[in-house]
Amino acid sequence: MTRRKIIIDTDPGQDDAVAILLALASPDEIDVLGLTAVAGNVPLALTQRNARIVCELAGRPDVPVYAGSAAPLARPLVTAEHVHGKSGLDGIEIVEPTMPLQALDGVEFIIHTLRREAPGTVTLCPLGPLTNIAKAFLEAPDIVNRVQQIVLMGGAYFEVGNITPAAEFNIYVDPEAAEIVFRSGCDIVVMPLDVTHKALTTAPHVAGFRAMGTTVGHTVAAWTDFFERFDKEKYGSKGAPLHDPCVIAYLIRPDLFSGRHINVEIETQSDLTRGMTVADWWRVTKRPANATFMGDIDAEGFFALLTERIGRL
Numbered sequence: 001m002t003r004r005k006i007i008i009d010t011d012p013g014q015d016d017a018v019a020i021l022l023a024l025a026s027p028d029e030i031d032v033l034g035l036t037a038v039a040g041n042v043p044l045a046l047t048q049r050n051a052r053i054v055c056e057l058a059g060r061p062d063v064p065v066y067a068g069s070a071a072p073l074a075r076p077l078v079t080a081e082h083v084h085g086k087s088g089l090d091g092i093e094i095v096e097p098t099m100p101l102q103a104l105d106g107v108e109f110i111i112h113t114l115r116r117e118a119p120g121t122v123t124l125c126p127l128g129p130l131t132n133i134a135k136a137f138l139e140a141p142d143i144v145n146r147v148q149q150i151v152l153m154g155g156a157y158f159e160v161g162n163i164t165p166a167a168e169f170n171i172y173v174d175p176e177a178a179e180i181v182f183r184s185g186c187d188i189v190v191m192p193l194d195v196t197h198k199a200l201t202t203a204p205h206v207a208g209f210r211a212m213g214t215t216v217g218h219t220v221a222a223w224t225d226f227f228e229r230f231d232k233e234k235y236g237s238k239g240a241p242l243h244d245p246c247v248i249a250y251l252i253r254p255d256l257f258s259g260r261h262i263n264v265e266i267e268t269q270s271d272l273t274r275g276m277t278v279a280d281w282w283r284v285t286k287r288p289a290n291a292t293f294m295g296d297i298d299a300e301g302f303f304a305l306l307t308e309r310i311g312r313l
């Protein structure tokens with residue numbers, strides 16, 4: 001298997017953090033070229049800090065972290081401290097990172113990297129609002145055709161919304177950016193709530209992380225313990241949905257997922273349904289397919305992979 005060169009665009013967020021750890025624990029399959037932080041779960045000042053905390057936790061202070069957009073393209077920022085806590089990584093004591101933030105802007109890093117690397121060899125892995133990706137495409141349209149694939153966490157169809165009755169958080173925060181990305185013509189794979197709500201960290205999974213006896217295992221257990229309270233209260237679910245790690249797991253084991261290549265449009269006009277991913281799952285329209293929208297996951301296989309890889313750190 002050739003190593004996939006990826007850029008992780010992220011708004012850590014406990015689940016983003018576990019996704020980053022999974023990527024850094026999989027060097028045979030994944031070459032992380034850099035992390036670009038975006039405002040989302042918490043403001044940019046915290047997401048760029050948190051991304052560096054995670055790199056240091058993984059023992060990888062060499063991974064460059066860049067700060068991207070502090071606000072959506074055209075709307076005020078909406079954050080999710082009610083889910084992730086004030087720090088964005090609640091569940092552990094926060095220690096400021098010592099590795100530096102890169103001086104280059106995150107959007108410029110995305111553009112420079114896609115222009116430098118051979119066409120079709122870099123995968124973008126957005127785990128938060130799509131502001132950075134959309135800005136890069138607007139500023140440098142020449143890079144769109146150089147993208148190998150976009151594998152993103154966002155949207156919902158049968159599972160409906162988590163921030164409003166109609167919309168999933170990442171798309172809701174910046175629907176205009178999402179519309180640009182979904183209309184870009186790139187090869188897009190979508191990990192919606194329909195899938196991520198089936199990747200629940202049950203008590204045995206959390207115990208498995210803790211039983212590793214490592215700093216990383218203990219930290220992941222503490223994060224998932226904290227992160228799950230919101231979903232348990234809201235959905236009565238038996239664990240925290242590990243949304244963002246599904247993106248990285250797909251790169252390593254695409255066979256763990258199934259979905260359909262369909263048309264997905266983004267609602268940007270209506271206040272009531274802003275940010276809804278209108279997924280033509282039953283192909284009732286003639287709109288051209290523009291994304292592979294995942295619908296199912298082998299949850300046990302996913303957790304077996306995640307536990308094995310986290311156990312390496």
Ligand code: RIB
Pocket residue numbers: 011013014015016040041127128129153162168169170243244
């Ligand atoms: O709706 C879930 C998504 O929103 C996840 O990426 C989570 O980290 C937040 O960004």
Ligand code: CA
Pocket residue numbers: 010011012013015016040041127128244
């Ligand atoms: Ca995220």
